[in-house]
Amino acid sequence: KAGVTQTPRYLIKTRGQQVTLSCSPISGHRSVSWYQQTPGQGLQFLFEYFSETQRNKGNFPGRFSGRQFSNSRSEMNVSTLELGDSALYLCASSQGLAGLYEQYFGPGTRLTVT
């Protein structure tokens, strides 16, 4: 069974721009969670989507948003990029709600904001 896939793997953007990252969960998995990983803050939870609805949200500004499609694929969007948004963005999929099942991570998208 294929794992979690994320595209693109690497991205360079300029401050003020916006970016969209994509995540395809493991086949049959219905929940997608997004995390931000930085050297200073570690792994921090952004949000979880299940059945096309946001179920849970971390402590990030409204510039960070996401959505989930009927095939469970998910996208996250960051608007008005700031230098501090440079990070590895990871998505994790789980069979059902993330509170009840194991989460499996993708390889991440490395975002660099200049």
Place this chain on the structure above:
Amino acid sequence: GENVEQHPSTLSVQEGDSAVIKCTYSDSASNYFPWYKQELGKGPQLIIDIRSNVGEKKDQRIAVTLNKTAKHFSLHITETQPEDSAVYFCAARGGSQGNLIFGKGTKLSVKP
């Protein structure tokens, strides 16, 4: 909210020795504790997990123990090999939220 502390931040062992990484959590409602291994350029890989109704779980060379009273859990790797070198993260989940709260990570180096 939940807070997870992880120690040590770096750990260097000789091949064949054992490695132990410890984590403490703050929310007594947490009921699920996974461990992830992250190699350079890759996403975290789930290597073992334990739920609050179990005190210990083993899978070949790795084991996890949980002490609910003290609110701490540990990862034990025996007979370490160079390919065990990576960053290991502990996490906790529970209460009303499903998201994982991660420790800051332990960089394990296994010297041949």
